Amino acid sequence: MNRLHAEHALLPEGFAREVLLAWDADGTLTTVQPDAPRPAGVERIQGLIVPGLPNLHSHAFQRAFAGLTETRGDTQDSFWTWRDRMYRFAGAITPEQMEAVATQLYVEMLRAGYTSVCEFHYLHRDGDGRPYANRAEMALRLVAAARRAGIGLTLLPVLYQASGFGAKPPRADQKRFINGVDELLRIVETLRAHGVRTGVAPHSLRAVPPAALKDLLDGITALDASAPIHIHIAEQIQEVDDCLAWSGARPLQWLLAHAPVDPRWCLVHATHLNDAEREDAARSGAVIGLCPSTEANLGDGLFDLPAWRDKGGAWGIGSDSHASVDAAEELRLLEYGQRLARRQRNVGIAQEMWNAAVAGGAQAAGRPVAGLAPGRQADFVRLADAMLDDLAPAERLASHVFAGHRRDAVREAWVAGRKVLHAGRHAGAPAAEQGFLAARARLREALR
Amino acid sequence: MNRLHAEHALLPEGFAREVLLAWDADGTLTTVQPDAPRPAGVERIQGLIVPGLPNLHSHAFQRAFAGLTETRGDTQDSFWTWRDRMYRFAGAITPEQMEAVATQLYVEMLRAGYTSVCEFHYLHRDGDGRPYANRAEMALRLVAAARRAGIGLTLLPVLYQASGFGAKPPRADQKRFINGVDELLRIVETLRAHGVRTGVAPHSLRAVPPAALKDLLDGITALDASAPIHIHIAEQIQEVDDCLAWSGARPLQWLLAHAPVDPRWCLVHATHLNDAEREDAARSGAVIGLCPSTEANLGDGLFDLPAWRDKGGAWGIGSDSHASVDAAEELRLLEYGQRLARRQRNVGIAQEMWNAAVAGGAQAAGRPVAGLAPGRQADFVRLADAMLDDLAPAERLASHVFAGHRRDAVREAWVAGRKVLHAGRHAGAPAAEQGFLAARARLREALR
Numbered sequence: 001m002n003r004l005h006a007e008h009a010l011l012p013e014g015f016a017r018e019v020l021l022a023w024d025a026d027g028t029l030t031t032v033q034p035d036a037p038r039p040a041g042v043e044r045i046q047g048l049i050v051p052g053l054p055n056l057h058s059h060a061f062q063r064a065f066a067g068l069t070e071t072r073g074d075t076q077d078s079f080w081t082w083r084d085r086m087y088r089f090a091g092a093i094t095p096e097q098m099e100a101v102a103t104q105l106y107v108e109m110l111r112a113g114y115t116s117v118c119e120f121h122y123l124h125r126d127g128d129g130r131p132y133a134n135r136a137e138m139a140l141r142l143v144a145a146a147r148r149a150g151i152g153l154t155l156l157p158v159l160y161q162a163s164g165f166g167a168k169p170p171r172a173d174q175k176r177f178i179n180g181v182d183e184l185l186r187i188v189e190t191l192r193a194h195g196v197r198t199g200v201a202p203h204s205l206r207a208v209p210p211a212a213l214k215d216l217l218d219g220i221t222a223l224d225a226s227a228p229i230h231i232h233i234a235e236q237i238q239e240v241d242d243c244l245a246w247s248g249a250r251p252l253q254w255l256l257a258h259a260p261v262d263p264r265w266c267l268v269h270a271t272h273l274n275d276a277e278r279e280d281a282a283r284s285g286a287v288i289g290l291c292p293s294t295e296a297n298l299g300d301g302l303f304d305l306p307a308w309r310d311k312g313g314a315w316g317i318g319s320d321s322h323a324s325v326d327a328a329e330e331l332r333l334l335e336y337g338q339r340l341a342r343r344q345r346n347v348g349i350a351q352e353m354w355n356a357a358v359a360g361g362a363q364a365a366g367r368p369v370a371g372l373a374p375g376r377q378a379d380f381v382r383l384a385d386a387m388l389d390d391l392a393p394a395e396r397l398a399s400h401v402f403a404g405h406r407r408d409a410v411r412e413a414w415v416a417g418r419k420v421l422h423a424g425r426h427a428g429a430p431a432a433e434q435g436f437l438a439a440r441a442r443l444r445e446a447l448r
Numbered sequence: 449m450n451r452l453h454a455e456h457a458l459l460p461e462g463f464a465r466e467v468l469l470a471w472d473a474d475g476t477l478t479t480v481q482p483d484a485p486r487p488a489g490v491e492r493i494q495g496l497i498v499p500g501l502p503n504l505h506s507h508a509f510q511r512a513f514a515g516l517t518e519t520r521g522d523t524q525d526s527f528w529t530w531r532d533r534m535y536r537f538a539g540a541i542t543p544e545q546m547e548a549v550a551t552q553l554y555v556e557m558l559r560a561g562y563t564s565v566c567e568f569h570y571l572h573r574d575g576d577g578r579p580y581a582n583r584a585e586m587a588l589r590l591v592a593a594a595r596r597a598g599i600g601l602t603l604l605p606v607l608y609q610a611s612g613f614g615a616k617p618p619r620a621d622q623k624r625f626i627n628g629v630d631e632l633l634r635i636v637e638t639l640r641a642h643g644v645r646t647g648v649a650p651h652s653l654r655a656v657p658p659a660a661l662k663d664l665l666d667g668i669t670a671l672d673a674s675a676p677i678h679i680h681i682a683e684q685i686q687e688v689d690d691c692l693a694w695s696g697a698r699p700l701q702w703l704l705a706h707a708p709v710d711p712r713w714c715l716v717h718a719t720h721l722n723d724a725e726r727e728d729a730a731r732s733g734a735v736i737g738l739c740p741s742t743e744a745n746l747g748d749g750l751f752d753l754p755a756w757r758d759k760g761g762a763w764g765i766g767s768d769s770h771a772s773v774d775a776a777e778e779l780r781l782l783e784y785g786q787r788l789a790r791r792q793r794n795v796g797i798a799q800e801m802w803n804a805a806v807a808g809g810a811q812a813a814g815r816p817v818a819g820l821a822p823g824r825q826a827d828f829v830r831l832a833d834a835m836l837d838d839l840a841p842a843e844r845l846a847s848h849v850f851a852g853h854r855r856d857a858v859r860e861a862w863v864a865g866r867k868v869l870h871a872g873r874h875a876g877a878p879a880a881e882q883g884f885l886a887a888r889a890r891l892r893e894a895l896r
Contacts, residue, residue: 067836067847070798077793108853237791296784297850299791323851333784336744340785343685343747345525350518387881388515390889399515402745403771405556407855433835441838 002378002417003031005038008393009049009380012355012371015393019049023378027416032372045382045412047389048396050354051371052115052379052413053327054152054361057230057268057289057318059120060102060142064440065089066323079236079298086321087173091127092446097439098123099141104436105322106149107426110413113327115379116152118318118365120201120230120268122160122177124187129175135183136190143196148428150420152379154365156201156230157187159208159216165246167209177203181215188223197367199228199264205243205251213259228264228366230289231255234277235269235300252277261286266364268318271301273308282311287360292333294320302337306347316360328401328409331357335402350398378417385409450826450865451479453486456841457497457828460803460819463841467497471826475864480820493830493860495837496844498802499819500563500827500861501775502600502809505678505716505737505766507568508550508590512888513537514771527684527746534769535621538571540894543580545887546571547589552884553770554597555874558861561775563827564600566766566813568649568678568716570608570625572635577623583631584638591644596876598868600827602813604649604678605635607656607664613694615657625651629663636671645815647676647712653691653699661707676712676814678737679703682725683717683748700725709734714812716766719749721756730759735808740781742768750785754795764808776849776857779805783850798846826865833857 002023009019009032016034020042023029038044069085093101109117119142125131132138139155146153160177163170170178184200191198200220202208208216220227234240234251243251252273255261263285270288273281281288290303298321308315317330324330331353338347355371362370369377387405388396400409413421420426450471457467457480464482468490471477486492517533541549557565567590573579580586587603594601608625611618618626632648639646648668650656656664668675682688682699691699700721703709711733718736721729729736738751746769756763765778772778779801786795803819810818817825835853836844848857861869868874 067839067851068843070794070846070850071842072794072797078791079793082793296788297793299787299793301791302788336781337788339747340744340750343526343749345527345530345745345747346518346520349520387885390885391515394519395516398518402518403515437835437838 003039004043004045005036006045006049007047009372010051010351010354010393010397012373014351021372021378023417027378027418028368029372029374029376029378032374048383048393049372049380050383050397051358052381052415053113053317053354053357054365054367054369055109055114055117055319056266056316056361056364057120057291057320058117059321060105060145061090061093061098061123062086063105063322063325064097064101064436064443066321079300080238082298088447089443090123090176091173092443093123095132095137095141097443098138099145100435100439102142102145103148103428104432105325106145106151107429107432108325109319110149110151110421110426111408111410111424112325113381113410114151115381115413115415116154116365116367116369117146118154118156118228118230118266120156120158122158122203124157124179125176127176129178131183134190136187139187139191140194143191143194149426149432150415150418152365152367152369152377152415154197154199154228154367155191156199156228157184157191158201158203159184159212160203161212162207162209165206165242181212181219184216185219185223188220192223197365199230199366201230204232204239205254206239210258217259226264226366228266228364230266230268230364232268233270234272237272237301240272250274250277252281256280256284263287263363264366269295269300271295271303275307278308278311278313282308282313287314287316287363289318289364290315290334291318291320292330292337293324296333297321297323302341304341305334305338306342314360314363315356316364317357326407328404331401350401351394354397379415381410381414382412383409384411451487452491452493453484454493454497455495457820458499458799458802458841458845460821462799469820469826471865475826475866476816477820477822477824477826480822496831496841497820497828498831498845499806500829500863501561501765501802501805502813502815502817503557503562503565503767504714504764504809504812505568505739505768506565507769508553508593509538509541509546509571510534511553511770511773512541512545512549512884512891514769527748528686530746536895537891538624539575539621540891541571543585543589545891546586547593548883548887550590550593551596551876552880553773554593554599555877555880556773557767558597558599558869558874559856559858559872560773561829561858562599563829563861563863564602564813564815564817565594566602566604566676566678568604568606570606570651572605572627573624575624577626579631584635587635587639588642591639591642597874597880598863598866600813600815600817600825600863602645602647602676602815603639604647604676605632605639606649606651607632607660608651609660610655610657613654613690629660629667632664633667633671636668640671645813647678647814649678652680652687653702654687658706665707674712674814676714676812678714678716678812680716681718682720685720685749688720698722698725700729704728704732711735711811712814717743717748719743719751723755726756726759726761730756730761735762735764735811737766737812738763738782739766739768740778740785741772744781745769745771750789752789753782753786754790762808762811763804764812765805774855776852779849798849799842802845827863829858829862830860831857832859
């Protein structure tokens with residue numbers, strides 16, 4: 001039995017004092033008791049413990065070119081010109097580089113308040129578009145990276161068959177991620193055999209024709225009826241227009257009418273919705289995956305969070321392209337967008353947002369990491385910042401999100417009860433950093 | 449003669465290599481020579497030197513309650529409910545606390561990429577609304593703080609006479625900042641006698657009736673024809689509506705028609721402008737003071753920067769309420785707002801934005817801190833981040849702004865040629881932090 005005693009902790013119902021936490025050998029919480037005396041020999045944790053945020057949307061390899069596309073191209077830059085550059089990068093990365101980049105990213109995530117991650121993984125094939133000898137080669141590199149970093153993982157192998165609505169043939173620069181449903185389900189089986197929490201991701205309606213979508217959903221449901229299903233949807237206006245031209249329906253409208261959308265589903269971005277789509281999506285029980293820093297970086301648009309909350313909708317946070325890797329910054333950007341759009345303050349409150357993102361992130365991950373309560377996994381972090389530590393817990397968390405003094409305020413992180421960050425340091429960080437820098441240097445050379 | 453030799457530097461015309469910098473005993477640059485050999489005995493600076501950003505809008509005392517108003521009030525929160533809370537705080541602060549809070553803030557600014565600051569200073573009187581024995585008491589506390597921190601300073605004593613358009617009588621909670629034009633000009637004279645770069649700030653059109661505005665402008669021009677003049681304008685829709693109701697004109701429209709707006713002027717926020725106002729304001733030569741983190745935190749709205757740039761308008765950055773103290777984050781938020789509004793990427797580019805904000809900030813400060821060129825003050829910082837240092841300079845700065853790995857990437861800072869930050873450390877930081885924490889603790893008690 002592992003135990004610790006926290007001065008302050010954010011529980012699903014709010015802040016509590018003198019909280020005794022205990023978990024079993026699997027890392028599952030067995031006791032979360034506020035106002036508890038400290039038993040002899042149990043470690044005391046000063047300050048504030050909060051649940052780690054599940055990062056519900058990641059393309060790990062993109063961390064290696066964060067910051068490298070912030071220069072002007074020949075034409076007006078947009079999501080689509082960014083994607084062209086990203087594809088060049090995606091075309092060059094090797095399995096070794098994938099593992100190196102992901103390892104460093106996952107260490108960064110632990111330092112940034114995330115304790116688990118959902119990988120929306122589409123680079124299945126080699127640079128020539130041929131399957132690797134082990135078809136799960138690239139996916140297993142992500143598994144290795146997550147294990148080296150000690151972060152929780154849900155892997156979502158991506159089906160990507162077409163370059164546009166109406167089963168438009170794939171582009172040459174999409175050859176690494178084209179695959180058949182059977183090929184994808186074999187990767188899923190391999191990952192499950194490795195003990196990895198695995199779902200699937202039909203990439204988007206533009207990349208997955210209706211028949212393939214149905215086959216994929218039937219296939220994954222037969223393998224695992226509770227497997228998470230993630231899809232990019234309604235991120236860009238052009239995508240909405242193309243879907244309307246193809247089907248007469250908006251993307252989420254089409255999906256809700258043609259697929260069994262339910263709480264297994266994570267609708268990633270869902271930026272451009274109308275009220276009927278919000279109503280129906282909330283009723284489905286699906287969670288919406290918001291990626292504020294990426295959506296701002298790519299100029300996607302602002303999600304209307306209050307309208308979604310009014311329908312009772314669940315949501316969580318992803319760092320997606322990893323321009324930023326900082327849970328607090330994602331929540332800050334999300335809230336600032338709402339304030340600017342509504343010309344109000346405190347549309348959301350830090351503690352409510354944090355708990356909502358934990359619950360929604362856990363749902364998207366299909367893993368029991370939904371906060372500090374018995375039966376859930378012991379995933380949490382300790383915040384410390386000498387300039388904030390004298391504040392009351394609610395002010396303390398609000399200041400962390402909106403007015404932090406240091407970026408390394410996440411000092412300790414526990415994943416399934418195992419401490420992976422000590423005083424801001426991760427034992428694997430020096431090796432991870434060197435691996436990342438070497439991989440990025442080779443990738444930049446390859447692209448010259 | 450002081451000299452150093454930089455591997456890379458951002459000059460007004462772009463990035464340069466092997467740059468020899470030299471400055472005189474006053475801290476004025478005498479040589480900025482790219483592609484120069486390193487003379488024997490001259491210190492070599494590895495990595496990237498960029499000019500420090502002048503922070504053109506600061507209310508220093510507000511740093512002590514950053515993060516403390518991110519909780520929901522009884523009614524829907526807005527700029528105006530935030531202001532009520534801020535006034536309670538402003539009513540309680542003592543001169544000693546002001547100095548303590550400002551000292552810590554200014555040390556933070558140096559670590560965050562700012563090398564000078566414009567204080568928009570309105571807390572002139574004591575808590576009962578009586579002048580201090582030395583009417584410049586509070587202003588001199590800011591001067592002392594800036595000198596302790598080693599940051600450049602422009603002080604803008606604020607005239608605040610009315611609580612609304614039409615010379616509405618002041619509110620009880622505005623008694624610390626009410627003052628007459630003569631009283632204000634005496635504070636200006638005192639500051640000038642102390643060698644402080646001093647301008648004035650008519651707070652806003654709602655707080656300064658037309659006759660007082662004219663008297664103030666006549667008075668400051670007689671004292672110093674080049675003194676900076678700052679004013680809050682068009683931050684809130686309600687202010688625009690109230691001005692229209694009062695005068696039939698929008699705030700900036702009224703100001704441009706009734707005051708000699710010229711390059712001395714800094715129009716702070718100017719969020720809600722129409723195209724005619726932009727046209728006329730740009731022609732005046734005034735600089736617009738953008739405060740992206742505060743404008744987001746307060747739900748003001750988004751400034752249309754491309755439309756202002758199209759008119760050739762100058763702009764700079766202020767951290768204002770200091771929810772954030774981070775030059776890179778301000779530029780990131782500014783650019784992300786433009787991307788979200790336009791659904792484009794790379795509306796601005798980091799190096800162009802950085803240089804524009806330096807030039808505009810220097811204009812607003814009325815001080816020669818407009819970048820790395822002979823005749824300008826030697827205000828610059830060195831950026832270093834092991835995860836970014838292998839990149840080319842343009843990628844390096846873009847990554848610092850959009851995808852930084854560490855917040856303390858500003859490792860050294862020089863102000864007027866004097867090194868005030870060494871390897872991320874400021875000699876005065878420990879004392880400044882303790883002073884800040886003690887002051888905030890007493891303020892929070894006073895407000896209980």
